[in-house]
Amino acid sequence: MTVLVTALLLATVAASFEESYAFATYRRLVRGSHPRYVWRTRYILLAWTVIALCVALALVDVVVGEIMFAGLWLAVAAMRGMQLYFNRDSDDDDWFTGRGHKIWAGIKRRAKALVPTGVSVPQPA
Numbered sequence: 367m368t369v370l371v372t373a374l375l376l377a378t379v380a381a382s383f384e385e386s387y388a389f390a391t392y393r394r395l396v397r398g399s400h401p402r403y404v405w406r407t408r409y410i411l412l413a414w415t416v417i418a419l420c421v422a423l424a425l426v427d428v429v430v431g432e433i434m435f436a437g438l439w440l441a442v443a444a445m446r447g448m449q450l451y452f453n454r455d456s457d458d459d460d461w462f463t464g465r466g467h468k469i470w471a472g473i474k475r476r477a478k479a480l481v482p483t484g485v486s487v488p489q490p491a
Contacts, residue, residue, distance in 0.1 A: 371426055378419040385412035385446075389453070406460040413450045417443045 392405035420443035427436035 371423070374419060374423050374426065378416060378423060381412055381415045381419060382446075385409060385416050388412055403460060407462070410450065410460060410462055413446055416446050417450075420446070 388405055388409040392402055392409050395402035395405060420439045424436040424439035424443070427433070427439060
């Protein structure tokens, strides 16, 4: 268990440093350039990675019984999510621009395919 927690903690710290570097790099590049597009995509991917790792650490802390540390990790995840939300620019482009609707439509299409159609439910007499 301690190896898992140590690995999660190291991954969270490393991803957090990489996210901060990607954020600083993308903000200093010229708007509309391909390097800014690439670094903004990296920043978003790393931000979601940090959020997921913080939530995983919070779940591990809940299982172990460290509720205070779980709350701390959830606060860090919320802070990263707010940073991601407030640092979006309307004129910036990244890989995720417009893909959200396509991904959600694909999920709905696959879920709809899982539900059987044309199956009649027996009615009580």
